[in-house]
Amino acid sequence: MPDTQLLWLGQDLRLDDQPLFHLAAQNSQPLLCVYVLDPLELRPNRYGFAPMGSQRLAFLLQGIQDLDQSLSKLGQKLHLLIGDPLEQLTQLITQENIGSVLRSRHSTWNEQQLWNQLQKRFPYLHYQQPDSRTLFSLDTLPVKLDPYPKSFSQFRRQVEKQAYSVTPLAPPQQLPPAPRLQTQYPGDLALKPARPLLFQGGETSAQAHLHTYFSSEAASSYKETRNALQGWTLSTKFSFALAQGSLSPRRILQSLHAYEQRQGANESTYWIYFELLWREYFQWYAQAHGVALFRFRGLNTHRPLTSFYPQAFKSWCEGTTPWPLVNACMKELKATGYMSNRGRQLVASCLVNELALDWRWGAAWFEHHLLDYDAASNWGNWQYLAGVGADPRGQRQFNLNKQAQVYDPNGDFVRTWQGDQGKRPLYQVDAADWPI
């Protein structure tokens, strides 16, 4: 019996520009496609809430279901397994005659650990780990990971010219057949989000969004509009699909290039590219710094002078701080799973500077809620704003009242999300000076 190829999907749920399927198609051995969902993602962790909230779970399941439907047109299937990833893969490898494992490189330390543990447990298998989530691959990246550029500017100067010419791969026309399985894998979760999501998961909606965005003229004014707090077309909204991997950054770049040829290049179109390079910077930053991405002191040698105060954190999460703009952003996050980039900067500054809280609690709350959650972008940006990461200027503090005047001069955004309601002083004490 021929050895089966095991294609293990993660944040790369697509067929287009997907090196995994290209590699698999070069062989005739049967192909087994799986996604493993770790139940730990759905249970409260040390921050007291599950890493993956219900909206993000629904978004993920939509992505899995969509890819399964596309695969079925090629005679294939995507199996959803639920359990400890290493144990689930061990069971598959020992029962299903697996000869090789294909998995995209994922940028975080936990993912890399898992990949290394698998290789250690089954050293005789053939492993391939292509780069499907980034513009560059490890071999073509023009900067070193050790030492990794200390700032985004250093990184950008070295990579900018090369990245522009990356060529995406076409989706596969044919795939090897699915194997006859020894065991039935029942993994399936009811797919019922409490309410429709802001962005539908999966490659079908990601491709449709890409097409719609570049069919409009929004890209030509992106630089002027990108900082707005609300407005669907004022920034690209590619983050959802990029985080899930249902759209490749190389495909976006190619579409941007085609748009520039049709409509003309300007500072705004360049700025979309510039922001995609920020994403690229954090993907490799996570690779380079490993576990330090989640460390309180980040890349610094000393710990920040912040700590944890439950009442202040609760107030931030629920949007009842003294700052209506912060409250509005936090309520939007909870309701929709999204917050604008400017909003993210402001609420992070509030948590670190005004509330003097440990930045990791903010990052963990974002992880739970953001539909576009991406470990490298999230924890990297939080470190940056907390002054323990890649910002050469150190900690950033925004003047929240001034920001409200600039970005919400008529109070429309605060009104939409009722940022004024429930607002309370941060610290209330009783007669004996105890916090209440």
Ligand SMILES: Cc1cc2nc3c(=O)[nH]c(=O)nc-3n(C[C@H](O)[C@H](O)[C@H](O)COP(=O)(O)OP(=O)(O)OC[C@H]3O[C@@H](n4cnc5c(N)ncnc54)[C@H](O)[C@@H]3O)c2cc1C
């Ligand atoms: C505290 C904080 C946490 C964040 N967490 C995440 C996260 O979990 N996932 C995530 O994708 N982005 C994160 N970002 C970056 C950014 O806020 C979002 O990518 C952006 O708001 C998504 O909207 P958009 O696609 O319309 O962005 P656009 O402004 O249209 O940008 C285009 C694309 O460039 C990339 N990009 C833009 N800004 C950044 C940035 N600062 N860092 C990395 N990539 C960037 C994104 O992929 C984005 O889709 C975070 C930013 C901050 C300040």
